[in-house]
Amino acid sequence: MKDLRRYLVLKYIQYLVLSSSNAASTLLGLLGSLYVTIILQSAKVSSKSTAVLIASLAKADILVSVSVAAEMVAWTFDVAISSPAFASALLQNLLTANAHISALLLSCVALEAYLITFFPTESRHLRTVKNARRTSRIIWLLVAAECILFQMDDLLKAGSTPAPICSPLVFYFSIRAAALLRSLSYFLGILLRIVNVYFYYKIFFSMSNR
Numbered sequence: 133m134k135d136l137r138r139y140l141v142l143k144y145i146q147y148l149v150l151s152s153s154n155a156a157s158t159l160l161g162l163l164g165s166l167y168v169t170i171i172l173q174s175a176k177v178s179s180k181s182t183a184v185l186i187a188s189l190a191k192a193d194i195l196v197s198v199s200v201a202a203e204m205v206a207w208t209f210d211v212a213i214s215s216p217a218f219a220s221a222l223l224q225n226l227l228t229a230n231a232h233i234s235a236l237l238l239s240c241v242a243l244e245a246y247l248i249t250f251f252p253t254e255s256r257h258l259r260t261v262k263n264a265r266r267t268s269r270i271i272w273l274l275v276a277a278e279c280i281l282f283q284m285d286d287l288l289k290a291g292s293t294p295a296p297i298c299s300p301l302v303f304y305f306s307i308r309a310a311a312l313l314r315s316l317s318y319f320l321g322i323l324l325r326i327v328n329v330y331f332y333y334k335i336f337f338s339m340s341n342r
Contacts, residue, residue: 221286285310
């Protein structure tokens with residue numbers, strides 16, 4: 133459990149403290165996710181809702197691994213990309229998806245810790261493995277849809293994909309939706325930081341008083 137707590141602290145610093153990830157934090161995050169994935173396979177770790185959320189958090193770094201591996205292969209072997217605009221946008225959107233999934237899952241962990249501290253009995257029916265899996269699945273689906281919208285928006289801005297003849301309105305609303313999501317994601321990131329600070333502030337002083 134101490135290792136899992138250290139991993140959560142690392143991820144909080146990476147996604148909710150630092151304004152942007154750097155090479156050092158990214159490498160530490162990948163190594164931490166690999167280590168935690170191995171730990172969670174152990175029979176010593178009980179299958180609880182928190183463990184489910186942490187496991188999903190570790191899996192989110194697969195997106196970073198794919199992006200880093202693709203860049204390394206292209207740089208090492210000087211691979212010629214037929215559509216560089218598509219590839220560049222895709223790699224960046226994978227990193228964005230990873231950041232959004234991680235921030236949301238970390239907030240879920242913080243909320244669960246808050247409920248355990250202040251409403252342990254009342255929230256027991258909410259803090260189940262089934263609900264944790266459902267929450268993780270919903271987060272992944274929502275961010276995947278966001279990633280698709282961002283990818284479409286980047287391609288249209290780059291001019292590499294012509295607007296469809298049959299349904300131009302669909303692409304128009306997709307672009308508008310992508311612009312709205314980009315704005316909302318910025319404010320949502322700020323809100324999540326404030327909410328997480330509040331949760332752990334209350335938990336810290338509650339534990340200190342005890």
